[in-house]
Amino acid sequence: xxxxxxxxxxxxxxxxxxxxxxxxxxxxxxxxxxxxxxxxxxxxxxxxxxxxxxxxxxxxxxxxxxxxxxxxxxxxxxxxxxxxxxxxxxxxxxxxxxxxxxxxxxxxxxxxxxxxxxxxxxxxxxxxxxxxxxxxxxxxxxxxxxxxxxxxxxxxxxxxxxxxxxxxxxxxxxxxxxxxxxxxxxxxxxxxxxxxxxxxxxxxxxxxxxxxxxxxxxxxxxxxxxxxxxxxxxxxxxxxxxxxxxxxxxxxxxxxxx
Amino acid sequence: xxxxxxxxxxxxxxxxxxxxxxxxxxxxxxxxxxxxxxxxxxxxxxxxxxxxxxxxxxxxxxxxxxxxxxxxxxxxxxxxxxxxxxxxxxxxxxxxxxxxxxxxxxxxxxxxxxxxxxxxxxxxxxxxxxxxxxxxxxxxxxxxxxxxxxxxxxxxxxxxxxxxxxxxxxxxxxxxxxxxx
Ligand SMILES: [Zn+2]
Numbered sequence: 060x061x062x063x064x065x066x067x068x069x070x071x072x073x074x075x076x077x078x079x080x081x082x083x084x085x086x087x088x089x090x091x092x093x094x095x096x097x098x099x100x101x102x103x104x105x106x107x108x109x110x111x112x113x114x115x116x117x118x119x120x121x122x123x124x125x126x127x128x129x130x131x132x133x134x135x136x137x138x139x140x141x142x143x144x145x146x147x148x149x150x151x152x153x154x155x156x157x158x159x160x161x162x163x164x165x166x167x168x169x170x171x172x173x174x175x176x177x178x179x180x181x182x183x184x185x186x187x188x189x190x191x192x193x194x195x196x197x198x199x200x201x202x203x204x205x206x207x208x209x210x211x212x213x214x215x216x217x218x219x220x221x222x223x224x225x226x227x228x229x230x231x232x233x234x235x236x237x238x239x240x241x242x243x244x245x246x247x248x249x250x251x252x253x254x255x256x257x258x259x260x261x262x263x264x265x266x267x268x269x270x271x272x273x274x275x276x277x278x279x280x281x282x283x284x285x286x287x288x289x290x291x292x293x294x295x296x297x298x299x300x301x302x303x304x305x306x307x308x309x310x311x312x313x314x315x316x317x
Numbered sequence: 318x319x320x321x322x323x324x325x326x327x328x329x330x331x332x333x334x335x336x337x338x339x340x341x342x343x344x345x346x347x348x349x350x351x352x353x354x355x356x357x358x359x360x361x362x363x364x365x366x367x368x369x370x371x372x373x374x375x376x377x378x379x380x381x382x383x384x385x386x387x388x389x390x391x392x393x394x395x396x397x398x399x400x401x402x403x404x405x406x407x408x409x410x411x412x413x414x415x416x417x418x419x420x421x422x423x424x425x426x427x428x429x430x431x432x433x434x435x436x437x438x439x440x441x442x443x444x445x446x447x448x449x450x451x452x453x454x455x456x457x458x459x460x461x462x463x464x465x466x467x468x469x470x471x472x473x474x475x476x477x478x479x480x481x482x483x484x485x486x487x488x489x490x491x492x493x494x495x496x497x498x
Binding site: 101102104105108109110111112113114115116118119186187189190191193194195197198200201204205 | 394396397398399400427428429430431432471472473474475476477478482496498
């Protein structure tokens, strides 16, 4: 496989769909790390099921990305045989799972984001993207219904649980900005009615998050930094480690099937 | 839509619909379909994780077509990561092969997105008999064992992505609830 495909040779649609696939598979892997490690059985099952929703979403986007690319690569090739620099997920998805509070805060921030994002993506002029979004939004609404009470409970629980929520927000706030930064190829797709202007979602997202946390007396301060780079293959130190685990089986035994 | 499964009568004029429009539309599509033999054969294919619930009742089976000698069966997965899809595909192919149809293709469609409104009334009944509470408008299921409405949620996910775990406060039975999406 060619590991040095230059991004400027790739079509905007391919890059767009691939980015969405990478977001989903990376988050799915982080969630699946809770399997057999969650605080109790029901949570273990819940996080694993949410991971499953995201891996399903990743598969649909990868299958479509492979089709758009038209070079005979499969969904598995894209997920398991690309290197770190070829992954284009937004950085927030790849951060280590942390403690349960961190995982739930990230999930809450993302659920709120996807709730706004997918609600618009269902109207994409690209039929496949619209269909995937229509499936995914149903799952995301449910995820948000689950993360809201968790954030409420942990924020208003013990001093310990509250401090962990506050700490997680602090750790995540510099990674939030990237969710609303558009790439130029994405902007060209917005003009064609295929992609969504993520930047335009930020005011609603801010209002919702600040409102929700505010009810528990927690302030979500403005970011000092906007750490970005994910969509261009520039990652935190964490993704490489994660991929070495996620891709281990296919790299060691190419073509392996269950 | 036939009256028998679409509505029950209350008094002399008032009709209370018991079938949602989404299922009614599915049913009409099937009844009007050209390949009744194939539709009926596929009633022998069950969800691998929900005994007695056919892929039709579950709302997964969407269309049956023929192209020359090939039967094309269109299904839509329940949840995007549902691991039962591959087994269903195999079972569909076997069911039609066994009936003498050698060329079978199963297409997995993304649209229309599956929803619990696609489940048939018989499917909901079957869920109840498995002690799985069927999807409810308000997400407040009654206990499938004793019928009590005094129930509480234990976990938003149960044994599979499509279910949540609830408990009855009267008989204390923990039960699966088929989430409404
Ligand atoms: Zn009961």
